[in-house]
Amino acid sequence: MSLVRDHVIQPLNDWNIRGQGWLLLQQNALYGLSATRILVGVAMLGLLLTNFTSRHILWGTGSFWAEPYREVNAFGELVDVFGVESPALFTLMYMALMGLAVAVIIGWRTRATTLLLAIGMAALVERASPMGDQGDNIARIGLLLMVLMNTSAHWSLDADDVDAASSAPPPGSWARSRTCGTPCRCSPGGGPVSSTMCR
Amino acid sequence: MTRPETSGQADSPLAQTRRALRHLPGGARALTWPLVALVLIHTLIIGLWVAPSTPARDAVGQDRVREYIQPWFQQNWSIFAPNPRRVAVTFEVRAIVEDPDSGNKVHTDWVDLIDNEDGIVAGNPFPARTAKISRRTADRLHSAISDMNTEQRDWLKASYTDTPVDQLRERLADVDGGAGTSDINRYMTADAAATRIATGAAENIWGEDGEVLHVQYRTSTRPAPSWDDEERTVDDTTRTEREYGWRAATDLTEEEIASFAPYLDQGGDWR
Numbered sequence: 001m002s003l004v005r006d007h008v009i010q011p012l013n014d015w016n017i018r019g020q021g022w023l024l025l026q027q028n029a030l031y032g033l034s035a036t037r038i039l040v041g042v043a044m045l046g047l048l049l050t051n052f053t054s055r056h057i058l059w060g061t062g063s064f065w066a067e068p069y070r071e072v073n074a075f076g077e078l079v080d081v082f083g084v085e086s087p088a089l090f091t092l093m094y095m096a097l098m099g100l101a102v103a104v105i106i107g108w109r110t111r112a113t114t115l116l117l118a119i120g121m122a123a124l125v126e127r128a129s130p131m132g133d134q135g136d137n138i139a140r141i142g143l144l145l146m147v148l149m150n151t152s153a154h155w156s157l158d159a160d161d162v163d164a165a166s167s168a169p170p171p172g173s174w175a176r177s178r179t180c181g182t183p184c185r186c187s188p189g190g191g192p193v194s195s196t197m198c199r
Numbered sequence: 200m201t202r203p204e205t206s207g208q209a210d211s212p213l214a215q216t217r218r219a220l221r222h223l224p225g226g227a228r229a230l231t232w233p234l235v236a237l238v239l240i241h242t243l244i245i246g247l248w249v250a251p252s253t254p255a256r257d258a259v260g261q262d263r264v265r266e267y268i269q270p271w272f273q274q275n276w277s278i279f280a281p282n283p284r285r286v287a288v289t290f291e292v293r294a295i296v297e298d299p300d301s302g303n304k305v306h307t308d309w310v311d312l313i314d315n316e317d318g319i320v321a322g323n324p325f326p327a328r329t330a331k332i333s334r335r336t337a338d339r340l341h342s343a344i345s346d347m348n349t350e351q352r353d354w355l356k357a358s359y360t361d362t363p364v365d366q367l368r369e370r371l372a373d374v375d376g377g378a379g380t381s382d383i384n385r386y387m388t389a390d391a392a393a394t395r396i397a398t399g400a401a402e403n404i405w406g407e408d409g410e411v412l413h414v415q416y417r418t419s420t421r422p423a424p425s426w427d428d429e430e431r432t433v434d435d436t437t438r439t440e441r442e443y444g445w446r447a448a449t450d451l452t453e454e455e456i457a458s459f460a461p462y463l464d465q466g467g468d469w470r
Contacts, residue, residue, distance in 0.1 A: 017213060017220065020220055021216035023235070025220065054328065054465070056458040057329050057458065057461060058328050061454055062460075064399070064449070065332065065396045067391075068392045069392060072384075074269045074273070087454075122270075122271075128328070134274065137274045141272060144271065
């Protein structure tokens, strides 16, 4: 019995602890994810800029030719979000989407703006889905997954805010540790859970 | 009873990890492996979707996989391996325009909108997506037609100027053999887009001459010669022409026509 415990159960249990520690006690790949955030944001902004002068033909009032494609689009009603009659309003919404791309690049309210950019880009480019490519797909999937990650730990306004706030941290504040954007070390046994737990 | 790792080896990394984990909410720890399992299942389904057909995918059911993937996780194996074009296409349009004074109906010449789109791409490292409007529509037409038999292709050449073009869908479906419903539906979608593109172009090019009554489009493909063939370019290979009947011009507002106009100028001096 002790043979099984020492050579099977114990190693398995150790792996369980190591795995949980890797997943729960630290954040991983924070530099890579921050670089990814900036690169994906730049790609989306670039796409919006290169098509800016063609926006009405592709997705606005001049895109009547794409209506048959829209009727069979798997995204359903999402493709109607940019289907506004006023060209001025359409341009305003287009520029708001560019603003979201900029917000992701500079890391402002990163999680929310990343999600909105993912939905907004899908709503726009799917208005003329045959003009799209696999780049649209990978960008959408990437942005969606980035919502579940901490992509603002570095080179972002969110990280700057946390740095500024942590110069005078309210002791044991959950809010502070929740928005912790910098790679904080969790020293075991070092203080109450709320101030050491990273997210 | 004292467990070994908390007594003798209090400072081992494993013991430290174990102690740190005790501070976490129990729920977070309990959810760890179920969440990892969820990620693995998601990855597995993506794998089933992008891989060629396998018994594993058949066991799960292609429809069930599609339901999960579409539309947000939609992707293709070519996501990291873009396929360079091997076929050049043309997408030509013409119209029947009625002179408002004499009532004469004039057939215009054909214009190839792909010439315009080539002009958008040439020398431009960041072309707008307008460079693909007619090209991709021609691609869609060709792909929808590829499985059609002779009888179905003959039906495509029929004109639908007064009768609704939707009747073409029934005609094509009534033919024995050939392309099935899914291909026919794809053709009808591409046909509607092609008719609208043709109308938008016709209104801007010939709209001043009178009322655009009917429009027609035609397409062609020609393969790029292989790399070894240094003598010939794509212009030297044989065109395969595809013909379609006349269609009623789409009803467009002044604003729609005007906002489509810049597309026809983007390719420079192509007309």
